[in-house]
Amino acid sequence: MKNPKPFRLAHAAALSLLLAAALPAHAQSSGSGMRASASASNHGYSILPYTRSGYVGINLGKPEWSQGCVTGFGCGDADVVGSIYTGGLINDVIGAELGYINAGPADRNGGRTRAQGVNLSLVARVPVGGFNAYAKLGALYGQTRVSAAFASGVATGRETGWGASYALGAGYDFTPQMGVVLEWSRHEFRFPGAGGKQDLDSVSLGLVRRF
Numbered sequence: 001m002k003n004p005k006p007f008r009l010a011h012a013a014a015l016s017l018l019l020a021a022a023l024p025a026h027a028q029s030s031g032s033g034m035r036a037s038a039s040a041s042n043h044g045y046s047i048l049p050y051t052r053s054g055y056v057g058i059n060l061g062k063p064e065w066s067q068g069c070v071t072g073f074g075c076g077d078a079d080v081v082g083s084i085y086t087g088g089l090i091n092d093v094i095g096a097e098l099g100y101i102n103a104g105p106a107d108r109n110g111g112r113t114r115a116q117g118v119n120l121s122l123v124a125r126v127p128v129g130g131f132n133a134y135a136k137l138g139a140l141y142g143q144t145r146v147s148a149a150f151a152s153g154v155a156t157g158r159e160t161g162w163g164a165s166y167a168l169g170a171g172y173d174f175t176p177q178m179g180v181v182l183e184w185s186r187h188e189f190r191f192p193g194a195g196g197k198q199d200l201d202s203v204s205l206g207l208v209r210r211f
Helices: 005-020 023-030 032-040
Strands: 054-064 081-089 092-108 111-128 131-146 158-174 176-192 196-211
Touching: 054 092, 054 176, 081 111, 081 196, 092 131, 111 158, 111 176, 131 176, 158 196
Parallel strands: none
Antiparallel strands: 054 081, 054 196, 081 092, 092 111, 111 131, 131 158, 158 176, 176 196
């Protein structure tokens, strides 16, 4: 029996990330001397341990499954994929990011396909004019749930496991604290049965709050 407990924890963590966006303002008012010293050395607040200059963000986009469908049955994709994340810098170029992604439900093969996961990535970010370009490489611990019509022959149930994740994107900060990103991403999910891993691709827009 697969254990869904990590994903109940992920839901709570996602809410915590949103609430954490308010913490820098509180820290600034209650510890201005500490923040002034950090600002002088460009070492700002971050939720992730061993990182600095942190941020939180939320992306919404259109998902597309690489998993095929059985002829004669519907083969839709979910209307939206959403992700919430926090990250920070390890040095001036490399950082780390922790996030939660949720896609579904998608109407496929006479049933529905859902996917969610927790993702940890290394991020490389460089300035390009007034913008910044970035790439992500990481690992996803994901969960899928599949239902389908019996006649489709598609394996159903729940599956969990590890897969790779990748992303390329560009961002623009219209203030020192707020910015937008455009991102393409790919996440590998495990599915019930012998199908192995399948890719979930998406293009998304996001809003980022920097600390």
